[in-house]
Amino acid sequence: MSTSQTNWFKWAGRGLLVAYTLFVGFPIYWTLNTAFKPLGQIGTFPPTLYPKGFQLDAFVWVLSNSRAIDAILNSLIIATGTTILSVILGALAGYAFSRFSWVDPGGHVSFWLLSTRMFPPVAVVLPIFFIYGRLGLQDTLIGLILLYLTFNLPLTTWLMRDFFDKIPTSFEEAAFVDGYSRFQAFRKVIFPLVRPGLVATMMLAWVFAWNEFLFAWIITGNSTSTYTTILPTLIESNQIQWNNIMAMATVVATPPTLILIAFRDNIIEGMTLGMTDI
């Protein structure tokens, strides 16, 4: 009785997982399916489940169209720039919050750091648009890097603080007693232990900046468009270039996917925040 019940649960669980996998996986499949189809085949009914006459035209367009390439490059520069800055600053701030209690007595500073995540970003779009206009930061790469920094920095600071908190202070003290300076102790002892967390934090920051649309749409102009702002322009009044949109989606989804695969151990360790042992 109990065995058959366990089996029933097991199979129901698996069924649910399969259904969910199909639900999540279908858009990815359809993106690829559409990207490889000739434009004429996309609107047909019933739709074809695989591309008849496999075409690379859309990918050729993405990789040869200067607007698309420039946009991807802009996204790359902005995402990487903001990641480097937010991880360096976040790690330093996180270390200070973790190790020096006088920096933040009562924890108010670190708490209100998160305030930028407490309201919908759209609430500040207009003020920022005007401020950036005054400062001449509209349509500049550095403008968007700084803007994303304000959203990424609280996240990286908090994550890094948690990673540093996981490392006992006695590890550093032991290094001091053994003749190492604070900086040396950080480099030899703390950094190697915090590295998985640092990598996970970098990934999160990078993916946020890479995928951001709203602010990019408002702040950037022709010279600094990111790929997210290019995609909607492919929806034209007389036709929608579905194959180009899907090919571009495939291209821009590749870097985060590869990054996730390459660093998956670090990211899982980082995400679980102390659930796996250092």
Add this chain to the structure above:
Amino acid sequence: MAKVEIDNLTKRYGSIVATNDISLDIEDGNLTVLVGPSGCGKTTTLRSVAGLETPTEGTISFDGVDITDRQPQDRDISMVFQDLALYPHMTGWENVAFPLRAEKEYSEQEIEEAVRETAEVTDCDRFIDKKITELSGGQQQRVALARALVRRPEVFLMDEPFSDLDELLKRQLRAEVVQLQQEFGVTMIHVTHDQEEAMTMGDNLVVMNKGKVVQSGNPDEVFSRPRTLFVAMFIGSPQINRFDCDLSWDGDTAVLDSGELVFELSGDQAAPLREATETKLAVCVRPQRLTWAEAEPQDRLSVPVTVNLAEKIGTEDIIRCTTPEGTSVTAEVNSGILSEGMEGYLTFESSNLHLFDGVDENAERLN
């Protein structure tokens, strides 16, 4: 090696006083044990010697040189931490070599040699190449010791490193540490809350309570002549027997009455009681000083008891007894002579009594 002097050390955290005006002289090559209940300031004292805490007031000097304001890096000390603080991303070998790599003063060959030698004396050469996470608690302990000893420091500090080990391993490591300390002739300060560990390890015992040094001296002296009631109650296992008695005088005879038990002291034994400022006194006697008698003896003091429990601890038994009115008395007697339910007398000489002026923990010794 160095002589360590602590003068009037006070450390305050806001309104909390961790150590209050502590002064200690620790002789060169001496093993001093700081012992006391948690929160007594022993770890703060040790961390101040290490330079990990900055004293609010007072000075610390090594061999007459004031090092109060020196960074831990510049003190030539080493320390074994309570959590050992071994680095999990390194092997045992790399951990032991770590202190030698701090400054570029040693060649790889010298490091290799020093690590091997230290690993041998601390008996961790068999597993020194393994990752820290692959080692057992006792093995990690040995690696931590090796790391602390490899640089041959002036002063060697230990902050309750044995607290997580099982009893047998604890005893073994204690003995080895004492042996190593003597072999190297290094000045060592050991902190523990375990009074038994303190008694067995130290040349010099420093009993602390509430941020102050209550008594310091060699372990035998602290055991046999505790200076305050706190020390009497804290040091010694099983715990000392204590009877709170009212003092009255019958001519030259002092009468100590607990309400149930009455002890009469005369002559030299009674003389110190003349100094008493309180009327309620703590009268204590060590379980080890009690002997069993079937009948009430005339020439010795005694307490009538019934045996409740006999715990075997080898050649001796610890027997837990109660008096007819329910006062608990513990005695340590030769094994096998007593069993549960027996009635008789626990007797002792009046000279075995520890008399304290009052019943609070600060009550001073009278005799």
